[in-house]
Amino acid sequence: MKKKSPLDWQSLGASTRALHSGIHRSEQRENSLALFLTSSYIFESAEQARAVFADEEEGNIYSRFTNPTVAAFEEKIADLEGGEKAVATASGMAAIATVFLSLLSSGDHLVISRSVFGSTTNMANTLLARMGVSVTRVPLSDLEAWKKAIRKETRLFFAETPANPTLELVDIQALAQLAAEHGILLVLDNVFCTPCLQLPLALGAHMTVHSATKYLDGHGRVLGGAVVGQRELLMKHIFPFLRNAGPTLSPFNAWVLCKGLETLPLRMEKHCDNAEKVAQGLASHPKLQGRVRYPGLPNYSQRAIADKQMRRYGGIVCLELENRQQAHRFIDSLRLATITANLGDTRTLVTHPATTTHGKLPPQDRIDAGITEGLVRLSIGLENFEDILADLLEAVELALNLE
Numbered sequence: 001m002k003k004k005s006p007l008d009w010q011s012l013g014a015s016t017r018a019l020h021s022g023i024h025r026s027e028q029r030e031n032s033l034a035l036f037l038t039s040s041y042i043f044e045s046a047e048q049a050r051a052v053f054a055d056e057e058e059g060n061i062y063s064r065f066t067n068p069t070v071a072a073f074e075e076k077i078a079d080l081e082g083g084e085k086a087v088a089t090a091s092g093m094a095a096i097a098t099v100f101l102s103l104l105s106s107g108d109h110l111v112i113s114r115s116v117f118g119s120t121t122n123m124a125n126t127l128l129a130r131m132g133v134s135v136t137r138v139p140l141s142d143l144e145a146w147k148k149a150i151r152k153e154t155r156l157f158f159a160e161t162p163a164n165p166t167l168e169l170v171d172i173q174a175l176a177q178l179a180a181e182h183g184i185l186l187v188l189d190n191v192f193c194t195p196c197l198q199l200p201l202a203l204g205a206h207m208t209v210h211s212a213t214k215y216l217d218g219h220g221r222v223l224g225g226a227v228v229g230q231r232e233l234l235m236k237h238i239f240p241f242l243r244n245a246g247p248t249l250s251p252f253n254a255w256v257l258c259k260g261l262e263t264l265p266l267r268m269e270k271h272c273d274n275a276e277k278v279a280q281g282l283a284s285h286p287k288l289q290g291r292v293r294y295p296g297l298p299n300y301s302q303r304a305i306a307d308k309q310m311r312r313y314g315g316i317v318c319l320e321l322e323n324r325q326q327a328h329r330f331i332d333s334l335r336l337a338t339i340t341a342n343l344g345d346t347r348t349l350v351t352h353p354a355t356t357t358h359g360k361l362p363p364q365d366r367i368d369a370g371i372t373e374g375l376v377r378l379s380i381g382l383e384n385f386e387d388i389l390a391d392l393l394e395a396v397e398l399a400l401n402l403e
């Protein structure tokens with residue numbers, strides 16, 4: 001048969017690429033992605049082993065370094081995010097720890113947003129402090145504060161936008177410009193948006209990190225993470241850390257994540273459809289005036305930034321209730337949404353960040369991050385939106401009518 005000409009990959013849409021990228025078939029001609037459950041690889045001879053170890057010949061050595069199923073996940077997420085390369089990790093925190101530990105040395109300075117995931121703040125406060133890295137925490141959206149924090153030792157800016165759980169945003173392009181002007185690396189946690197909704201690398205970020213545990217898997221099954229960016233930067237700094245320290249993604253989890261990524265664009269559209277309708281439905285309730293946070297609401301304080309850099313507004317909606325008692329009563333009144341610390345699942349999930357995901361933060365850090373005792377985070381799932389909204393409104397009635 002005549003050889004077919006290759007597809008023009010860049011002209012293909014995100015859904016097509018999510019399905020077709022990263023697939024390198026074995027000699028078995030399998031249709032679905034193969035799962036390579038092997039810890040090491042064999043060599044034809046001692047000489048070949050030497051040559052592969054010496055980087056004179058390409059090839060897999062050991063699955064702490066590379067694995068074909070993990071490589072398929074890396075290729076897919078790099079392609080979707082517009083990065084040249086991705087390095088997969090065992091979890092989102094493993095990705096963040098890899099970034100910190102491979103980019104920062106004793107004497108360096110990190111500027112980090114106040115509103116980042118609880119464990120990220122804890123890592124900056126404890127591990128990095130112990131390593132002799134100084135840390136300045138700044139309000140996420142306050143570009144003047146980022147600028148003022150810069151010192152000659154500043155090596156890294158780290159932020160999450162939208163932030164978990166407050167949904168606060170930063171103008172990525174402006175922050176990237178500030179970083180570039182001072183020779184600082186900018187790393188952004190893109191968990192809430194995924195590459196389907198926001199492409200920080202195209203806006204000037206040097207790397208993105210992901211908790212693949214969230215939307216990339218999308219079904220609440222496995223932990224995983226990734227660092228995505230320029231090949232040279234990743235191969236120089238990130239990959240050597242993974243190879244030597246070993247926070248590697250398992251091939252089985254990579255296989256599950258590849259299956260998740262195949263439907264990511266489809267799922268993100270539905271998460272956004274549902275979240276937009278739920279946010280509007282809640283915002284029009286008389287008892288919730290000014291209490292619903294969602295970047296897509298017309299009166300959201302940072303709506304202009306959302307429109308500038310997000311394709312749609314995501315699947316997370318927050319409620320700002322009176323206090324912990326009211327928040328807990330609301331959560332306990334839900335019948336459909338489940339109480340759990342995860343997000344980005346097919347099903348609607350509810351979390352009280354102040355006492356769970358961000359519960360171990362020093363109280364002042366929590367206040368600085370804008371996480372009040374009344375804040376409730378809703379990860380809107382793929383159910384019929386009428387059913388989600390009915391469940392939430394019923395809980396509002398039960399929780400807010402007692403006052």
Ligand SMILES: Cc1ncc(COP(=O)(O)O)c(C=O)c1O
Pocket residue numbers: 091092093094117160164189191192210211212213214223224225
């Ligand atoms: C924004 C964000 N970054 C990182 C993480 C950490 O990811 P993982 O739980 O996969 O380690 C989370 C987890 O909730 C998160 O929400």
